[in-house]
Amino acid sequence: MLISLVVPCYNEEEALPLFYAEAARVADGMRTSHGAAFEFIFVDDGSADGTLPAIRALRARDKRVRYLSFSRNFGKEAAIYAGLQAARGDFVATMDADLQDPPALLPQMLDAVRDGGYDCAATRRTTREGEPPLRSWFAKRFYRLINRLSDTEIVDGARDFRLMRRRMVDAVLSLAEYNRFSKGIFSWVGFRTKWFSYENVGRAAGKTKWSLLRLFRYSIEGIVGFSTAPLIIAAWVGVLFCALAFAGIVFVIVRKLLFGDPTAGWPSMVCIILLCSGVQLFCTGIVGQYLARTYLEVKHRPLYITRETEQDL
Ligand code: UDP
Numbered sequence: 001m002l003i004s005l006v007v008p009c010y011n012e013e014e015a016l017p018l019f020y021a022e023a024a025r026v027a028d029g030m031r032t033s034h035g036a037a038f039e040f041i042f043v044d045d046g047s048a049d050g051t052l053p054a055i056r057a058l059r060a061r062d063k064r065v066r067y068l069s070f071s072r073n074f075g076k077e078a079a080i081y082a083g084l085q086a087a088r089g090d091f092v093a094t095m096d097a098d099l100q101d102p103p104a105l106l107p108q109m110l111d112a113v114r115d116g117g118y119d120c121a122a123t124r125r126t127t128r129e130g131e132p133p134l135r136s137w138f139a140k141r142f143y144r145l146i147n148r149l150s151d152t153e154i155v156d157g158a159r160d161f162r163l164m165r166r167r168m169v170d171a172v173l174s175l176a177e178y179n180r181f182s183k184g185i186f187s188w189v190g191f192r193t194k195w196f197s198y199e200n201v202g203r204a205a206g207k208t209k210w211s212l213l214r215l216f217r218y219s220i221e222g223i224v225g226f227s228t229a230p231l232i233i234a235a236w237v238g239v240l241f242c243a244l245a246f247a248g249i250v251f252v253i254v255r256k257l258l259f260g261d262p263t264a265g266w267p268s269m270v271c272i273i274l275l276c277s278g279v280q281l282f283c284t285g286i287v288g289q290y291l292a293r294t295y296l297e298v299k300h301r302p303l304y305i306t307r308e309t310e311q312d313l
């Protein structure tokens with residue numbers, strides 16, 4: 001039984017040795033307790049610091065370590081995809097390099113998947129302790145919104161820390177879309193998932209790579225990728241405005257015929273034009289989001305480009 005650990009790494013030179021030490025400790029424990037062999041797949045997502053040399057050094061020490069290094073930063077989603085493609089294990093786990101996903105949970109997760117009749121063990125954090133309050137607030141709003149808009153359930157606080165059976169990994173890989181939103185993809189493929197909860201732990205070392213702006217863009221990715229509801233909303237706003245305009249026309253005509261009022265002034269006109277053109281641009285923008293993603297998909301660009309793997313050593 002082989003277990004692959006897929007670890008996306010972007011500028012993680014500080015956290016990497018800590019991660020490796022902990023993961024290797026858990027792996028050794030599981031070799032005796034579960035008879036499991038391990039491979040560690042580090043995906044260097046175009047790091048600018050000493051991450052790649054650090055990974056090479058680990059490989060030189062430990063042949064269980066395999067790696068892929070991208071030609072530039074392609075993002076965490078691409079890194080996870082690349083790692084899943086490279087993984088050969090019967091079970092594959094994805095986890096962050098900063099020890100926010102505790103490897104110590106792996107034995108329990110394996111038990112659930114191997115013996116409990118599940119295909120996947122997923123994790124969620126119950127608290128957002130140690131996170132800026134503004135970020136938590138936006139995150140909460142985002143999960144409420146996307147679950148209203150989308151048929152695919154997106155679990156609040158779900159982490160990308162998962163252990164999957166081979167059949168689920170193959171299903172995830174079959175979704176080769178360019179605009180990836182893992183939380184949605186894992187949920188979309190279905191399968192039986194057991195959830196584990198734990199309290200949020202801070203980063204072991206290094207800094208987070210996710211600014212508020214980056215998270216915002218990622219949230220748009222999620223909404224556009226897993227719901228077409230905004231398009232329908234745009235259409236309904238159009239219908240609503242037509243109805244309002246029609247009521248307005250009737251009102252103006254009736255007032256003119258019954259009371260002979262002159263139709264007054266341009267200020268109201270300016271407001272109406274501004275409002276209507278604003279709504280139109282907004283709706284066009286929504287359509288544009290979908291169009292842009294369609295464009296990116298039909299180009300069929302690769303999700304990532306590899307510069308080096310352990311075979312090049
Ligand atoms: N990561 C990556 N590519 C990126 C950004 C992040 O591979 O462009 C990796 C990063 O090295 C880490 C994981 O994704 O292993 C999660 O990133 P981070 O800890 O910065 O996010 P947070 O936990 O703060 O949400």
Ligand code: MG
Nearest residue numbers: 096098100203
């Ligand atoms: Mg982290």
